[in-house]
Amino acid sequence: MLSRVQVNKTDTALNTAFSTEPACPKMGISKAVFLLLLFLYPAQGDILDDYVKTEGAWIVGVTKQIYKTNGKEECAEKCEAETKFTCRAFLFTSKDQQCITLAENTKTAESIRRTNVVLYEKKIYLLECKNGKGMDYRGTESKTQSGVPCQMWSNNKPHIPKFTPDKNPTAGLEANYCRNPDGDEKGPWCYTTDPNTRFDYCNIQECEEECMHCSGENYNGKISQTESGLECQHWDNQEPHTHGYKPSNFPEKNLKLNYCRNPDGEPRPWCFTTNPTKRWEFCNIPRCTTPPPPSGPGQQCLSGKGEDYRGKIGVTVSGNTCQRWSVQFPHKHARTPENYPCKGLEENYCRNPDGETKPWCYTTNSTMRWEYCSIPSCDETETVNTDTIVLQQSPVTEDCFRGNGQSYRGTTSLTVSGKKCQPWKSMSPHKHTRTPEAYPKADLRENYCRNPDDDPAPWCYTIDPTVRWEYCSLRRCGGSLVTLPKPPQTTIASTLHTTAPTQKDCVVGNGKDYRGTVAHTASGKTCQAWSSQKPHSHDSFTPVTHPRAGLEKNYCRNPDGDVNGPWCYTTDPRKAWDYCEISECPPPEYECGKAKTAPKLCPTRIVGGCISNPHSWPWQISLRTSFNMHFCGGTLIAPQWVLTAKHCLERSTRPAAYRIFLGLHTERAEESSVQMRDVERIFKEPGGADIALLKMSSPAVINNEVIPACLPAENVVLGNRAECYVTGWGETKGTGGEGKLKETGFPVIENKVCNRPEFLNGRVKNHELCAGNIHGGTDSCQGDSGGPLICTEQDRFIVHGVTSWGLGCAEPMKPGVYARVSRFVNWIERVMSIA
Incomplete structure (x- = not known):
């Protein structure tokens, strides 16, 4: 490799990239070093902007210094000024104002869980990619592009180096990591351990700041205009377009400001626009010139959602042969190898290029556009029959814990602050050692809360990159929540009372x-x-x-x-008879959204659902004719108020035409718990939305069988794939359970997705939301109209939707549509306060 560049890496003078001409004579540093310092430590902005924050993580560091500081910013200054070693991270404990600077970070040392501590890591030492020439690359790659291990920068064998940690203290020449101390145009390099090859370049991919790899899933640049020149709407705004892609719903997707991103498996980054007539549009992001990071061999079985499945199954669950990804017949589509270059779209093999629940494919059957595939699971607890995967599930257990919860085997997967748990098998966003293999007796299934290490209570790692772990929102059996105090409620329905009568x-x-x-x-x-x-x-x-x-x-x-x-x-x-003297009850006390009987949370994917546990959805009401015939559902949201669909009230404008039954499980309403109320007043949403309020003739008696659901916060929007539940006595299409309350669980589908041509083709309005299984099988149906779409939030149930309309029942590609309750919270509270 005798070239000009190799000569520059011998004992000749430094090239112009590191000229010795002083830029700041009083400081005694060169112009290049001064510019590098400006790049690494920009003058403007918070000093903590250069750090990644993780709550509840503690690094077991060997090389460290301990300081007493007044805040995390002062601790960051200690890290920047550290002279005894290269400071890559620091720990800060606010309780005792202790600052610990560290030479290690989570890439080089083990991290453990600990409360009341925050870990801050310098971003530059976490990146394994380069910007431009890679002069600021501080990753841990330590072999050349041909696979030869790098020589230590401080060693003299087999090659005497020109660039050393002593001579170049700001170039990051530690260990034998690839670096670019001389600003080489070809990027980071190193001296090799091969006596015959003095140096070679390293294969360091470009950071996705100004370009994108694959479909831009990891693009973190600052382009904020669409391909037609429209300005992007900020991700944390809901105007002019309401959406579920909030930064809090996708903490790992870096939905910052109004920058183009790809959080949902599109072919390339996109954004919502500031143009009210154009909901969203793709952005023009150039592709990186370096190859994408290697994806590894991939799985031959199903793990998680199967995004890394690279097996050769090419048949769907119903036996249809898969269409090749590269062809457009019989189905035209955008999931091509060109649009999704890193997703293994070879031949006609089942794949999951866009974040579906499991691998799928377009079929060669012209009447069936696409279907999921039956892929054998990698989990030994799953068995496979010839047609489908059968999960070996544990029996339903009480969702509370005893002692410190080491024996807890429930299915709660939310923390005390409402964050979703990270699956125990996953190493993203948090790497850890609490795996099912390492703790085989701890039942570390899915992302369920567990206590594998004798902690005071069940916990989990969270999907929020900034919060490593939290305790779970669980009760002690027979007791109350032992986690954080209940958050303050914000709606009339949820602030009335707090305990059962x-x-x-x-x-x-x-x-x-x-x-x-x-x-x-x-x-x-x-x-x-x-x-x-x-x-x-x-x-x-x-x-x-x-x-x-x-x-x-x-x-x-x-x-x-x-x-x-x-x-x-x-x-x-x-x-003959006389009145009794019985005192009037005080106002009823309750906690909204908390059933006294635990619901099944039916996992099947009310058509195709399962029969509910009696009175496990105590806010469900039956709206009936004056002759007591059920025809619609509804949701009790306050002792005297019911939420339902406006179209359920088309048969008459007279309140006397309707009756409300509460506290029932069977449609025949023969239980002693049933309460019946006449309708006193009807309030229809004035803007034309399919939502209405009914005021009952007298308040319901709040008891174990009758409890209101909670209202959501005003204008809150659920994220794509948020899990929710629908209940009702509606049409079951021969799936059984007629006459008893049924339930089914399925995910919310963001309007951006639901309005695609293959789904509901633009029919869904901003004040509505979609939910359902794309492959069909379960759905709300006739008779369920007006009933609740209920979603969990911490330890209570929130009514986020009112069952409104759909194209058929449980049809593939045709999810149900619901009135978005959060858009009408202000109207609901105003009506209840004055009526």
Whole structure:
């Protein structure tokens, strides 16, 4: 390799990239060094902008210095000024204001979990890519492009170096890592351990700052205009376009300011635009000239979503042969090898190029555009039959923990602050050693909260790159939450009360639902048993004629809805009947969105769902005709208020035409827990959206079977693939469970995706949201209209949608559409406060 560049790397004078001409004579440093310092430590901005922050992580560092500081910024200054070693990171504990500067970071040393500490790592030492010539490259690549190990920069064998840590202290010449101390145009290099080859270049990929690899999934540049020249909307804004791609929903996607990004598996980066008539558009990002990072051999079995599956199965779950990715017949598409160059789109093999739930393919069947594939799982706990993958699931367990939770085997996967848990198998965004292989007895399945290391309570790593781990939002069995205090509520429905009622011998309204044990009248006369005909004969009110009125024994009741309250026949032959004196109940107390019976959270993918646990969705109501026939659903959001769909109220404008049943599990409503209410007033959303409020004639009695759901925060938008649940007594299409409340869980589909031509083709409006399984099989259907789309948030259920419309039921590529409740929270609260 005798070339000009090799001569420059011998004992000749330094080239002009490191001229000795002083740029700042008083400082005694060269112009090149001065410019490099300006690049590494920009004058403007927060000093912490150059660091990656991770809460709850502690590095077991050998080389370190301990300081007492007044804040994290001062600690960063200590790191920058460290002279005893190269400071790559620092730890800061706010409780005792301790600062620990470190020579190691998470790339070079083990990290462990610890509370009340924050780790800050210099970004420059975490990057394994180069910008431009790579003069600032500080990664850990230590072999040449031909695979020869690099020589230590401080060694003299086999080659005497011109560039050494002593002579070039700012060039990062530690260990034997590839560097570019002389500004070589070809990028980082190193002296080799081969006596016959003095030096060689290293294969360092370009950072995706000004260009992109693959489909730009990791593009982090600052282009903020679309290909037609439109300015991008900021990701944390909801105007002019509401969306679910908020930075908090995608913490690992670096959705910063209004820069073009690719968070959802598109062919290239894109953004929402500031033009109200153009929702989103692709951006023009140049491709990097260096090859993309190697993807590895890939899996031959299904792990996670199967994005790294590189096997050769080319048949779908129903037996259709896959269409080749490179052809456009019988189905035209954009998932081509050219658009997705790093996704292994070879032949017609099943792949997952765009973040679907598992590998799939377009089919050669002209009537079936695409289907998922049946890929054998890499998990030994899964077995495969000839048609599908059968998961060996543990039995349903109580979702609470005992002791310190080491035996907890539930399915909670949310932390105390509402963050989703990182799967235990995954090393992204947090590398760790708590793997299923390392802790085989800890049941580290999926991303479920666990306690593999004898911590005080179950915990998990989070999907937020800035928060390494947190405890989970779980209760002790038989007790209350042992995690963070409950967050303050922000809506009328959720601020009313906080605990379940205990007093029974009191009445709400006219006492039609009174089921207490008072058995004497206001004048002190003992009540006659309702089943008895002595001393007073009567046929109007008996347990047979009014089976739902609670006419057991001789307790005071109100079977006819008397406005004056409960009464009874008396045992005095001279007094046929009289009113009872029962005190009025205090305002009901409850926690919205918290059922007393744990729901199944049916995992099947109410058509094709499963029968719910009785009263596990206590906010579900049945909207009925005046003849008590069920035709729509609804959601109790406050003791006297129900949310439903406006189209459910088209049959009549009269409130008297409707009745509301609460506390039921079967459609026949024969349970003693059933409460019935007339509708007093109807409020339809004035802007034309498919959402309405019903005020009941009297408040519901809040108990174990009847509890309101929580309202969402105003204008909050769910992220793509957020898991939610739909419940109802609607059409089941022969899937069983008729007459009983059914449930099904499926993901939210961002409107940007749902409005694609192959899905709902632009029909979904901003005040609506989509949810469903793209491959069909489960959905809401006729009779479910007006019912809730419920999503979990921390340890409670929030009503995010009102079942509105769809193209058929459970059809592939046709998800259901729901009124987006968060857009109407202000209207809902205003109506409830004045009506």
